[in-house]
Amino acid sequence: MNKKWLIHLVLIIGAVIMVTPFLWMVLTSLKSFGEAMQVPITIFPEEWLVENYLDVFASIDMMRYYFNTLMVTLGRTLGQLILCSLAAFAFARMDFPGKNVIFIVVLSVLMVPMQIILIPNYGILTSLGWIDTFYALIVPGMFSAFGVFLLRQFFLGIPKELDEAATIDGCSFFGIYWRIILPNATPGLIALGIFTVLASWNDFLWPLVMTNSEETRMLSVGIAAFQGQYSTDYPLLMASAVLSTIPMLIMFVLLQKHLVSGIALQGVRR
Structure with a gap:
């Protein structure tokens, strides 16, 4: 049972590593240019700019x-x-x-x-x-x-x-x-x-x-x-x-x- 949990833990860590860049891409697409460039970085946008997709x-x-x-x-x-x-x-x-x-x-x-x-x-x-x-x-x-x-x-x-x-x-x-x-x-x-x-x-x-x-x-x-x-x-x-x-x-x-x-x-x- 412990071995099974270890395997699942490794798979979960791998899944997080793979999904994180995609989530970051989606979140960045909803930010303003200034917010995307600011330091320190913010994970979630202060204002969700869906119009970025229309601007594309x-x-x-x-x-x-x-x-x-x-x-x-x-x-x-x-x-x-x-x-x-x-x-x-x-x-x-x-x-x-x-x-x-x-x-x-x-x-x-x-x-x-x-x-x-x-x-x-x-x-x-x-x-x-x-x-x-x-x-x-x-x-x-x-x-x-x-x-x-x-x-x-x-x-x-x-x-x-x-x-x-x-x-x-x-x-x-x-x-x-x-x-x-x-x-x-x-x-x-x-x-x-x-x-x-x-x-x-x-x-x-x-x-x-x-x-x-x-x-x-x-x-x-x-x-x-x-x-x-x-x-x-x-x-x-x-x-x-x-x-x-x-x-x-x-x-x-x-x-x-x-x-x-x-x-x-x-x-x-x-």
Whole structure:
């Protein structure tokens, strides 16, 4: 019993450490600029300025940023679910020369930091004429080595006897993928979708480098506009950060069971 209480105490401390920055962000978003900058600091605002959230929409084109971010996120997520599942199906179910070598090469991409390939990618997209377009924001993010690895692990856990039974019934190779594999890998697909949405919604460096105009700017880059060279309006910055966080919080609350089950099942795949 004492050990159980100790575990819960450690978890509570960890939860407090994780939640405190978020609460501080929310409280700062409701303060005035002077109160946010004063020393000693105050935890709760003297006057709760809800109008800070309205000032965000008046200061930047928040709705455009929301729309751009949503469109890029949906494009990347759908692309990864389709392309990564097809690649994972090939690695899990098909036999072809050099399969293991190719899979190792794909996984090696996970060990390469994005900053290293940023300049080569920029050169490729420049030659294609895609700079400052949604093609540059969506297309490179429609495939990931992590997505292939995650789904391959799920596909390996699905009994091959189902494939054989489907083949006897006259099902094609693509039919096995569509009718057998995907329905049995729903937790993995949902987990990959959530990971992709989070990564795309919070992406900053890639949109910052690849876009120049307001028409293609995403939330993460738009929020950075509140950071001045000499001073930063922290209440508006925190208010815009809260607004950008709300959709992800809603998604996590609605899909947390699927995310946890997907990660748990992936951990026991062979």
